[in-house]
Amino acid sequence: MHGTKRAGEKDGASRALAFDLVVLLGLVALFVASLCLGSVETTPAEVLRILAAGPGDGSTAAQVIWQIRLPRAIEAVLLGGALSLSGFLLQTFFANPIADPFVLGVSSGAKLVVAVVMIVVLGTGHIMSPAASVGAAFAGSLLTMGFVLLISRRVRTQSTLIVAGVMVGYICSAATNFLVAFADDQSIVNLDNWSRGSFSGATWPDVAFIAVCVLAMDAAVFALSKPLGAYQLGEPYAQSVGVNVSGLRLLIVTVSSLLSACVAAFAGPVSFVGIAAPHLAKRGVRSSRPLYVTPACLLTGAAFCCGCDLVARTLFSPVELSVSAVTAVFGAPTVIALMLRGRSR
Amino acid sequence: MTALTGHSVNWGQSPINRNALELRELAVGHGQRALVRDVCLVVRPGKVVALIGPNGSGKTTILRTVAGQLRALGGVVELFGRPLDEVPATERAQEMAVMLTGRPSTELLTCRDVVETGRYPFTGRLGVLGEKDHEAVRAALEATGVAELAERDFSHISDGQRQRVLLARALSQEPRVLLLDEPTSYLDVRSQLEMLQLLRREARERGIAVVASLHEIDLAQKAADHVICVRDGNAIFQGTPEEVFTAERMAELYGLEPGAYDPAFGSVELARPEGEPEVFVIAGGGTGAACFRQLARDGVPFATGVLHEHDADGLLARSLATRAVYERDFEPVGERAVAEAREVLLGCRRVICCVGGFGTMNARNVELLDAARNAGLPVAHSRPTLRDDFGKPHR
Structure with a gap:
């Protein structure tokens, strides 16, 4: 009797670790595939050799891998994890499994502000620095988030909140499209690709910036797993065990906005990863305890985005799909499944 | 622990x-x-x-x-x-x-x-x-x-x-x-x-x-x-x-x-039916509780007696009966109470007898049953529901 009970106490952690390991293997495989596949085919062994040799190697394959594929793959991994965690935070915050930065319109809000800032900055003849993009995206995320929060105080049903978020997203996207239509030619080239969602054109300075930003936030989310776990039973219970609820809410909004802002700034809006990846992670770990789920979310999101980017890049090569289209194909059915499950309960 | x-x-x-x-x-x-x-x-x-x-x-x-x-x-x-x-x-x-x-x-x-x-x-x-x-x-x-x-x-x-x-x-x-x-x-x-x-x-x-x-x-x-x-x-x-x-x-x-x-039951009862009593219930010792509640549900005003003040029926009658005649606790039903109850009974249109038998303490309640028969009032016998073991049958 005691034996089984003790097993119950440890079950979650070991299952989470096993799941993490499997996803990590998948992630590594997808990452290596991302480096190998493309217009210039390379074998994994060759990739390893090129990586070991360092960026100095002058061959075409080395150029492609060091300058294009590696930063792009790293960006996809980092931003995928960021989106997934951002989604998980928002789901915990709203106690709604269908919440994520894309569905709630936060990504689109970020995109709008980035577009405005980009047009202004490029118009004055300057280049956008990564920090400026993220700053603009963060401001946009917070603005939209504030708006969604205002709505959420008014509505009592979760589906209304989602509908409101989707509408906010549409409004922001429409505004962005107007801006793109009226922007001058030089800006359009920059905006058009990005506003559809893509990891293409990742550069090392971008990657460095993203890595610092996103990894810090990932660590912050993991550090928050204790209060997040208490928050899952609702605010009053969280408060009763000593959680500073208003502080935690502020932290959740800030961190999730920063995470999705990084994505919006560098890859544009990427749909449904924030719902699909945490959902898969929770199913895989068979728990929603943040301590177990946050690492799993991070890895699942990273693998999901890495895989989707690979598909987007290679499926109809040389034509490249927007990554958002690919993530939608895989992610949207998850959302529908979640909604049907919610309805049947 | x-x-x-x-x-x-x-x-x-x-x-x-x-x-x-x-x-x-x-x-x-x-x-x-x-x-x-x-x-x-x-x-x-x-x-x-x-x-x-x-x-x-x-x-x-x-x-x-x-x-x-x-x-x-x-x-x-x-x-x-x-x-x-x-x-x-x-x-x-x-x-x-x-x-x-x-x-x-x-x-x-x-x-x-x-x-x-x-x-x-x-x-x-x-x-x-x-x-x-x-x-x-x-x-x-x-x-x-x-x-x-x-x-x-x-x-x-x-x-x-x-x-x-x-x-x-x-x-x-x-x-x-x-x-x-x-x-x-x-x-x-x-x-x-x-x-x-x-x-x-x-x-x-x-x-x-x-x-x-x-x-x-x-x-x-x-x-x-x-x-x-x-x-x-x-x-x-x-x-x-x-x-x-x-x-x-x-x-x-x-x-x-x-x-x-x-307060004795710690519970609430339906409102007492309004109007003059139509039914007289002969009860006591908890035999009448089900009948009282049935009448209250049907909205029929009723009287009851002779009850001991603090037995289950006596307490419930305080909430539900329009009129109730009491004898003091632990005393046999006496002349005064029976006379009062008989008067109330003769003002009703029918009688329900809930008690299956009469013992030492409520022996004189049988006089109420006789009075009802003599006056030609219809008498229904309701089986005691709360206390089936109450004495031996009257007839």
């Missing part, structure tokens, strides 16, 4: 004997307007206090203020002699646990996960449970009888089970003060009883001070040491169950008809 008493002192036997909780002229409410004011209450360790009152009277608001979730609009809440707002959140959580009305909706959380959240104030940075924490969780799961549910999904168990798991969560906090908002709602009768027995046991064995809002006044009367009644923005009275659960006070608290609440 020892884990739950791990850090707590048995205050019941302590020479210090401090108050676990004290409310002094507490004013509570949302925003600026006070919903209830001047609430004074002292809760000793090991005691169960019931908070009763009509819907919307502010019971939940009082509990939430005591729990530190709402700011007091006036007055003081003291936890073991310290003003609540001076107690840091973690320390407060180590002393006081709550169980609320709402049922949290969870996704993929086992009952054990839910109970483990109660260990929050005791665990480190990442909330990983140590052996002592696991021990406390196990003890709480066992105390509430939900150990078998530990690995089940919290969202896939019954309401009664969920309520117990939430109580286990609160107990795993090893509190010295436990606040419960309607712990018996959603529960069937048996689960209600078990819940209250559990609370009493926890209070007694671990010296936990329990404050619970209750809707079931019959249960409050039986389970609480002290009762505080809230209505119209005031704690209108408080005291022992015996002091509080009187017909007059319940009528005032809930705005009932006088007599609707019967």
Whole structure:
């Protein structure tokens, strides 16, 4: 009797670790595939050799891998994890499994502000620095988030909140499209690709910036797993065990906005990863305890985005799909499944 | 078992004997307007206090203020002699646990996960449970009888089970003060009883001070040491169950008809049918209760007699009968009472005889039956339902 009970106490952690390991293997495989596949085919062994040799190697394959594929793959991994965690935070915050930065319109809000800032900055003849993009995206995320929060105080049903978020997203996207239509030619080239969602054109300075930003936030989310776990039973219970609820809410909004802002700034809006990846992670770990789920979310999101980017890049090569289209194909059915499950309960 | 008493002192036997909780002229409410004011209450360790009152009277608001979730609009809440707002959140959580009305909706959380959240104030940075924490969780799961549910999904168990798991969560906090908002709602009768027995046991064995809002006044009367009644923005009275659960006070608290609440039964009855009595019921010793209630349901005014003042029928007749003739307790039914009852009976249109037989104390009630027959009133015999063993048949 005691034996089984003790097993119950440890079950979650070991299952989470096993799941993490499997996803990590998948992630590594997808990452290596991302480096190998493309217009210039390379074998994994060759990739390893090129990586070991360092960026100095002058061959075409080395150029492609060091300058294009590696930063792009790293960006996809980092931003995928960021989106997934951002989604998980928002789901915990709203106690709604269908919440994520894309569905709630936060990504689109970020995109709008980035577009405005980009047009202004490029118009004055300057280049956008990564920090400026993220700053603009963060401001946009917070603005939209504030708006969604205002709505959420008014509505009592979760589906209304989602509908409101989707509408906010549409409004922001429409505004962005107007801006793109009226922007001058030089800006359009920059905006058009990005506003559809893509990891293409990742550069090392971008990657460095993203890595610092996103990894810090990932660590912050993991550090928050204790209060997040208490928050899952609702605010009053969280408060009763000593959680500073208003502080935690502020932290959740800030961190999730920063995470999705990084994505919006560098890859544009990427749909449904924030719902699909945490959902898969929770199913895989068979728990929603943040301590177990946050690492799993991070890895699942990273693998999901890495895989989707690979598909987007290679499926109809040389034509490249927007990554958002690919993530939608895989992610949207998850959302529908979640909604049907919610309805049947 | 020892884990739950791990850090707590048995205050019941302590020479210090401090108050676990004290409310002094507490004013509570949302925003600026006070919903209830001047609430004074002292809760000793090991005691169960019931908070009763009509819907919307502010019971939940009082509990939430005591729990530190709402700011007091006036007055003081003291936890073991310290003003609540001076107690840091973690320390407060180590002393006081709550169980609320709402049922949290969870996704993929086992009952054990839910109970483990109660260990929050005791665990480190990442909330990983140590052996002592696991021990406390196990003890709480066992105390509430939900150990078998530990690995089940919290969202896939019954309401009664969920309520117990939430109580286990609160107990795993090893509190010295436990606040419960309607712990018996959603529960069937048996689960209600078990819940209250559990609370009493926890209070007694671990010296936990329990404050619970209750809707079931019959249960409050039986389970609480002290009762505080809230209505119209005031704690209108408080005291022992015996002091509080009187017909007059319940009528005032809930705005009932006088007599609707019967303190002996601790329950409420339908309103007494209006008008002159149409039916005379010969009853006594609990034989008439079912008949009285049937007539009340049908809205038929009735008279009854001769009853002993404080037997079950005598008490119930006070609430339901239009007219009742009594004999003093422990005395045989006498001439005066029979004469009075006969007069009332002859004013009715029909008679129901509930007693299956007449014994020493109610021997003369048989005269009522004879009077009815002589007057040609229709007499129906209703089988005694409460006491089938009552004497031998009349004929």
